[in-house]
Every structure is written in structure tokens, then in C-alpha cells.
Amino acid sequence: MSIDELVEVRRAPAVRHLLSINDLGRDGILEIMRLADAFAEVSERPIPKVPALRGRTVATVFMEPSTRTRLSFETAAKRLSADTMTFTAASSSTVKGESLRDTVETIDAMGIDAMVIRHHSSGAPLRVTDWIGASVINAGDGTHEHPTQALLDSYTILETLRARQGGAEPHDLSGLRIAIVGDIKHSRVARSDVLAFAALGAEVVLVAPPTLMPASIEGWPVQATGDLDAILGELDVIYLLRIQAERLGEVLLPSLDEYHWRYGLTRARAAALKKDALIMHPGPMIRGVEISPDVADLPASLVTRQVRNGVLVRMAVLFHLLGSGEI
Amino acid sequence: MADIERTVRPAGRIFIARAQVMDADEVRRALMRIAHEIVERNRGLEKVVVVGLQTGGVPLAGKLAAILEEIEGATVPLGSIDVAFYRDDIGLRPVYPEEVTDLPFDINGRVVILVDDVLFTGRTVRAALEALAARGRADSVQLAVMVDRGHRELPIRPDFVGKNLPTRRDESVDVSDQGVAIGELHTTEKESEAR
Numbered sequence: 262m263s264i265d266e267l268v269e270v271r272r273a274p275a276v277r278h279l280l281s282i283n284d285l286g287r288d289g290i291l292e293i294m295r296l297a298d299a300f301a302e303v304s305e306r307p308i309p310k311v312p313a314l315r316g317r318t319v320a321t322v323f324m325e326p327s328t329r330t331r332l333s334f335e336t337a338a339k340r341l342s343a344d345t346m347t348f349t350a351a352s353s354s355t356v357k358g359e360s361l362r363d364t365v366e367t368i369d370a371m372g373i374d375a376m377v378i379r380h381h382s383s384g385a386p387l388r389v390t391d392w393i394g395a396s397v398i399n400a401g402d403g404t405h406e407h408p409t410q411a412l413l414d415s416y417t418i419l420e421t422l423r424a425r426q427g428g429a430e431p432h433d434l435s436g437l438r439i440a441i442v443g444d445i446k447h448s449r450v451a452r453s454d455v456l457a458f459a460a461l462g463a464e465v466v467l468v469a470p471p472t473l474m475p476a477s478i479e480g481w482p483v484q485a486t487g488d489l490d491a492i493l494g495e496l497d498v499i500y501l502l503r504i505q506a507e508r509l510g511e512v513l514l515p516s517l518d519e520y521h522w523r524y525g526l527t528r529a530r531a532a533a534l535k536k537d538a539l540i541m542h543p544g545p546m547i548r549g550v551e552i553s554p555d556v557a558d559l560p561a562s563l564v565t566r567q568v569r570n571g572v573l574v575r576m577a578v579l580f581h582l583l584g585s586g587e588i
Numbered sequence: 589m590a591d592i593e594r595t596v597r598p599a600g601r602i603f604i605a606r607a608q609v610m611d612a613d614e615v616r617r618a619l620m621r622i623a624h625e626i627v628e629r630n631r632g633l634e635k636v637v638v639v640g641l642q643t644g645g646v647p648l649a650g651k652l653a654a655i656l657e658e659i660e661g662a663t664v665p666l667g668s669i670d671v672a673f674y675r676d677d678i679g680l681r682p683v684y685p686e687e688v689t690d691l692p693f694d695i696n697g698r699v700v701i702l703v704d705d706v707l708f709t710g711r712t713v714r715a716a717l718e719a720l721a722a723r724g725r726a727d728s729v730q731l732a733v734m735v736d737r738g739h740r741e742l743p744i745r746p747d748f749v750g751k752n753l754p755t756r757r758d759e760s761v762d763v764s765d766q767g768v769a770i771g772e773l774h775t776t777e778k779e780s781e782a783r
Contacts (some may be wrong), residue, residue: 295684296685299670299685299688299689302690303689311673311674313672313673313678
């Protein structure tokens with residue numbers, strides 16, 4: 262054994278975190294998908310609850326507004342019989358000037374097993390792992406990553422393919438062409454989705470005006486284009502991102518109307534898609550910008566399915582990190 | 589005797605048999621006897637449903653239900669449960685569900701025949717009882733196992749037994765289509781690497 266390996270063993274973390282899709286890798290993602298299947302059955306029961314994480318406490322710490330992600334994590338924790346603790350920046354001592362470190366250390370001192378954290382700074386969850394003893398789950402950090410969103414997106418696509426093929430298992434997403442359209446530059450969802458979709462074998466295309474494309478996508482397992490109409494007919498999945506008005510500090514778009522005209526999923530563009538192409542969006546949807554109001558309600562749209570699956574996948578993540586013991 | 593590979597999630601282990609205890613015919617006859625005992629005990633099959641425990645109990649439950657249907661000429665609802673989320677060792681060792689639970693009927697007012705291949709500490713059965721209770725109130729739950737190997741850690745006993753088999757704690761019992769064998773579980777290289 263080399264010295265590097267020895268050091269690696271010593272550093273092997275006793276506490277497991279989910280900060281990036283890369284923490285899971287392909288095998289980890291597939292394990293989460295399998296667990297989510299088991300939790301799908303649980304959630305269809307009259308009493309959709311199992312005692313798996315009885316006695317554990319999950320704290321949600323949201324320094325940025327969110328409804329669906331926070332509620333989804335809290336529902337997931339409760340269905341596993343864990344206790345939950347909620348912290349939102351607006352109603353707390355952070356408005357009195359308490360630092361992130363003091364805040365998370367205080368919450369950790371109350372005795373928690375996992376902290377689900379959303380923060381406006383990229384890398385904040387990683388810093389938090391140095392300060393607390395609980396498992397840290399990244400629920401979105403700045404423009405870095407939002408791993409559970411990518412997991413629920415992958416699960417939703419897999420589930421839809423399986424239902425379509427009458428239960429015959431597509432093992433992963435290989436052979437699929439997936440376009441992610443919109444504000445790639447500011448999107449943590451795009452970063453996590455790229456990693457997850459690529460790990461599962463899909464071919465990913467990023468579509469955005471040059472101002473909303475990251476400065477460099479070198480090393481990313483993707484292609485990129487500015488011309489949505491040219492590729493519409495080849496797509497199996499079109500994934501629309503929200504135009505994040507709150508992150509567009511500078512003027513990157515002439516107007517939202519122009520964006521809708523060039524990149525929005527209009528009825529005409531929806532008609533140019535393959536017949537069985539899937540339409541996805543992480544929410545919250547801004548109808549009339551990235552998607553036309555009527556297209557959002559088409560049967561090909563998986564948006565509400567994504568929300569339902571969010572709970573299943575987050576149950577799987579909590580169980581995977583807290584429940585499965587040392588490996 | 590040929591090695592029988594069993595996958596123990598998340599890492600694989602290999603079961604190496606030392607002695608054959610029952611052959612395929614003996615397992616079939618034991619199932620036949622258990623089926624008759626079930627019919628006798630419950631005076632027919634009116635409320636009876638058969639539920640296999642993942643994973644070892646599931647094929648046995650299927651065979652048992654088929655024999656029951658043959659004996660009484662009635663259909664017997666068949667299901668399977670995975671008890672991973674009800675185990676008491678969650679967090680102590682890797683606990684993963686093997687399969688999705690499939691109970692396509694209401695258990696309220698039914699007689700549930702819980703089927704497993706090997707009864708050992710009784711902890712899986714305890715978890716199964718909790719999983720069933722979460723689904724409703726069965727009239728009764730009866731336990732059928734192919735092998736009772738002793739070493740109970742909880743006050744649980746089987747109602748129907750294929751064979752009582754005295755074992756050492758560190759031994760392992762394997763039930764398959766070929767019959768029942770006793771031997772040891774060996775850690776594979778893959779698992780050693782994972783540690």
C-alpha cells in the first residue's frame with residue numbers, strides 16, 4: 262500500500278455527504294434510482310410512511326427562498342419517520358448578523374443527523390462539512406450544483422421510459438439526446454444535470470444565447486449550440502431552465518419577449534419535437550418566457566411528475582446517507 | 589460440491605456448501621406437507637393469503653401458493669414484502685431493499701401465511717410483522733419456513749417448518765431449487781476491496 266493510499270484510508274469520511282453528483286458516480290446514482298423505486302411503492306400506501314429513520318433528525322437550512330425543495334425534503338424526512346427542524350434565513354438571527362458558521366454550529370449542537378442546506382454562495386455546503394458533524398446535503402449552492410434535482414430528473418426520465426416500454430428496464434439513459442435550454446451560466450441545475458445525464462450515458466446539448474453560456478465548458482461532457490430550432494427534431498428530452506431574473510445582475514438579454522421568441526418552447530416548437538419527446542422544467546415555471554402557457558400543460562410535460570418524484574428521490578438520498586450504515 | 593454464489597447487497601459474498609441437508613425432492617415434499625398443514629389448521633383457504641419475504645421466501649411462497657391452489661381448487665392471493673425499511677439494524681450495517689414490495693391485496697381480516705427460507709435470529713420476521721401491521725390488521729399471521737436453524741434472539745416461533753436443523757452461529761444455510769445445503773459464507777475479493 263502506498264503512502265497516498267494510507268492517507269486516503271485515514272481520511273475516509275465516517276460521515277457521508279452529498280455535495281455534488283460526482284460524490285455518487287454512476288453506481289451511486291443507480292443505487293438511488295433503485296431505492297426510489299422502493300419508496301415509490303411506500304408512497305402509494307394508505308399510510309405512506311416507514312420507520313426506517315426513526316429517531317434521526319434532519320434540519321433544513323435555507324438561506325435562499327425555496328418552497329418546493331424545502332417542502333420536498335421535509336416530506337421525505339417525515340415519510341422516513343425522521344424528525345425535522347426548519348431554518349429559514351428571513352425569520353432567524355442571520356438578519357441580526359449571525360455568521361453562517363455560527364448558525365450551522367448552533368443547529369448542529371441541538372443534535373442533528375443531517376443538514377440540508379441551500380445557500381447563495383457556491384461551495385457553502387462544502388465549508389459547512391468542516392464545521393459540523395452531521396451529514397450535509399447540498400440543496401443548491403450558488404451557481405454550483407443542485408444534486409437532488411438532477412437525481413429526480415434522471416429518475417423521472419427513467420421511469421417514463423420504463424412505463425412506455427411496458428416495464429422492460431432501460432438500465433440507464435444511454436442513446437438519449439437531451440437538450441438543456443436557457444440560462445446555463447447561472448444554473449446549478451444545469452451543472453448537476455449535465456453530470457448525472459452524462460454519467461448515465463445520455464448525450465447532452467446545451468442551448469443558450471452566448472451571454473447565458475458559461476465562459477468555458479471545456480471538459481464538460483456536452484455539446485453546445487445557440488440554435489434551438491436546428492436540433493429540435495433530434496431531441497428525446499427538452500429540459501427548460503428558468504430565466505433567473507434575480508441572478509441577471511447585468512443586462513444579458515435584450516428582453517424576456519425576445520428570449521421567448523428565440524428560445525422559449527412555443528406551440529410551434531413543441532410541434533417540431535419528436536412525437537414522444539419529453540418536456541421537463543425544474544420549476545418554478547415562468548409561463549410566457551421559457552415555455553408557452555399551453556405547452557406546459559401538454560401530456561408530454563413531466564413537470565408535476567418531477568415534483569412527485571422529488572420526494573421519492575430525497576427519501577432515497579436520506580436513507581442512503583443516514584440509514585444504510587458503514588460500507 | 590459446486591459453489592453457490594449468493595449476492596448479499598451491496599457487496600457480493602460466496603456461499604460454499606459443506607453438506608447437502610435436503611435434496612430437491614425432499615424440499616418439494618416438505619412444502620406439500622406444509623400446505624396440507626395450512627389447510628388443516630385454517631379449515632380451508634377462505635381467508636388465506638401467502639406472502640413471501642424478499643428474497644429467499646419469494647420462490648418458496650410461489651410454490652406453496654401453487655400447491656395450495658391444487659389441493660383446494662381455490663385461488664390463493666400471493667404477494668411479497670421487502671422489510672429493509674423496518675429492520676432494527678438500519679445504520680449498523682448496510683441495509684438495502686432487494687426488491688419493491690408487492691402486496692396487491694388488502695390484508696385486513698385475512699390470514700397471512702408469511703413464508704421465508706430460513707428462520708434464524710427472528711429479526712427479519714419481527715420486521716415483517718411490523719411491515720404487515722403498517723398495512724392493516726390481519727386476522728392472524730402464521731409463519732412457514734423451510735429451515736429452522738435455531739439461535740433465536742426474539743420470542744418468535746414458526747407455525748410450519750420444513751426441517752429443524754441444528755447449526756453453529758457462524759454457519760450459513762442455503763435454500764435453492766437444488767435443495768438445502770449447509771456451509772459457510774466467504775468474503776469475496778470484491779467485498780474486501782470495498783472495505
